[in-house]
Amino acid sequence: MKDALAPDPANPADSARKRETVGSTPPARRRPRSLRGHLARLLLPPLAAMLLVGATGAYFFAIAPATEAYDYGLVDAAHAIATRVHMDQGRAQIDLPAVAEQVVRADKYDMVYFAVRDPAGQLLAGDGGIPPPPPDAMQRDDVMLYDSVYWGDAVRVALFFLPCGEQRCAITVAETTVKRATLKRDILFGSVLPQGLLAFLTVALLVWGLTRGLEPLEVLSEEIRARSPNDLRPIDLSIEPEEVRPLLVALNQLFEEVAESTRSQQRFLANAAHQLRTPLAGLQAHTEIALSLPVTQACRAELEQIHQGTVRTARLANQLLALARAEGGAHRSAVFDTVELRRMAEDGANEWVHEALRRGIDLGFELEPASVRGDALLLREALANLVHNALEYTPSGGHVTVRCAKGARGEGALIEVEDNGPGIPSDERSRVLERFYRMPGTTGIGSGLGLAIVREIMQMHGGSIEIRDAIDAPKPAGCLIRLRFPAESGKG
């Protein structure tokens, strides 16, 4: 884990490329199986089954007594008709006045049919053709109840046997099922609808609760997603639900390990660069002495090559050092200081002026009081890189101007370095910011790291770098590089 995340100290550009790739498509974008979906899959089926059983149960518990009540009504009607049957000389007779028959038949919803038959099966009164009971018809006391079809309608039938002498008369009362169907529908709605509503509410509550419960996690993942790859500050443990604490602790541990590994890489790089400086200083001193001695022209040319190589290597060491610092710097933003840009430029001036004088370049300053929050050493390195570049590429007799200023209202402070050298063509401007890229035909001692380092440092400060044509130079010559700091850090 450590090794996979740590940059390769021998190849900072390689590690930078890796980080850039990581930065453009953070792995956090890939959405893993969501906890919400998982819980829903886990909870919804049993919940649905429970509701189904509940609804079914409620339906059948309610439907049985309700239909029984109607059945009793039917049986009562049969009994009422039975009271009108009497024996006359051994023969069953019925005396059913029209009024009584109307009472039996009267019903608001259903058609009511009846039939009274003597023991021989002869129809005494009522409607013929009511189907006889099926073999499995339900027998309750002395009444049989069954479902059947009459005149094309579903009917409920009660068959009552009345003792007529030695034998029995059959009294059948049938009723269409409109009332019963309505009742069934009512019961169905009355029980299933609330249950369904309850189910819907439960699911809604579940989703809402999960969303609410997971909100801190969303906030947390957003925070982690928004982090730069260099930001390895630990996550605040106090703000999150207790359940995720072990995860956070583990994450923080990982962050700390990665940070420590990065720090040790940076320490290594810094130490290596520092260690290089002393032998390089010796080499440079000796070459310069050799150059001051009377030597042959050929020998002098070789010595000059060695000298240039030394200076170049020394600068490369410095730049690697700055790079190591800038890369490790993102999580140090908390310890940024107030940096006075004017002061910084004036301090640097003493280091650059000698090179400018040696090259016969007029080095000028237009400095206004301005301050930013930042890493003093790195900002100084950024400015030094720009000035060295300008001095490098501006011919003798040229001008290089260093500016700093408070930004206009709503804008951050800025630093500018302008020269009237050959300039950078528009189509090269984005490429010169890449590491180790050198413009075709470039002759200076640069490593191609300078501007890349400046960009890195500005990114770390939340600022930007912009390359444009010089204002003072005849177009298209000259180059102006502007470093712009974020507005909020430009105040104060």
Added chain:
Amino acid sequence: MRVLIVEDDPSLAAGQRRALQLEGFAVDVVPRGEAAIQCTEGERFDIVILDIGLPGIDGFEVIKRLRRGRHEMPILVVTARDSVGDRVRGLDLGADDYLVKPFANPELVARVRALVRRSQARTGPKIVHGPLIMDTVARRCFLNGQPLELAAREWAVLEVLLARVEKIVSKDTIIQAVTGWVEDISPNAIEVYISRLRAKLEPAGISIRTVRGFGYLLVDYPENAPAVAG
């Protein structure tokens, strides 16, 4: 003039010694801080060039002990580390200037010469810069042995430049030095004094360079040194 180099890297020490010898300095080299303290007990040096990263006691400790021992010679710190903290710490402890490795020989020589001159100005009345001799007590100036007439303000400007040879002296600093005894003065007036000084000094090879928008710099006098002022 005697220089003590405290440097543990033999190659760099030899290079520095040679570069300074070529400029006529008498140079001693010691590789450790303890030896440097011992050396300065018995002998007098005009300047110490001190590496910070030494085996044994480090450069900071050497500065502390030298200053505690009431040694007042200038100390030029040479460091491979360029952190602001190191610079500030060295200067706070009593170092006079610092150089970050690697550096060009002419720069080392110029810094050494400027520091020595400054300390001489502190201890003696005469400031010497090539053919220019400035007697700050008698308030007289000589160029190539001839008396040089300087107006009071020209004198003040030259004095402040001479105190910081090879370093940029800001216009503000010059104005402060000049207005010590006169009323407010405009930056334009400073330009006038500078151009008068140039007219007087440049024929003798003494060069004052303008750092546009900032100030002026008195170039180290190029006695034997490879030309610094291109």
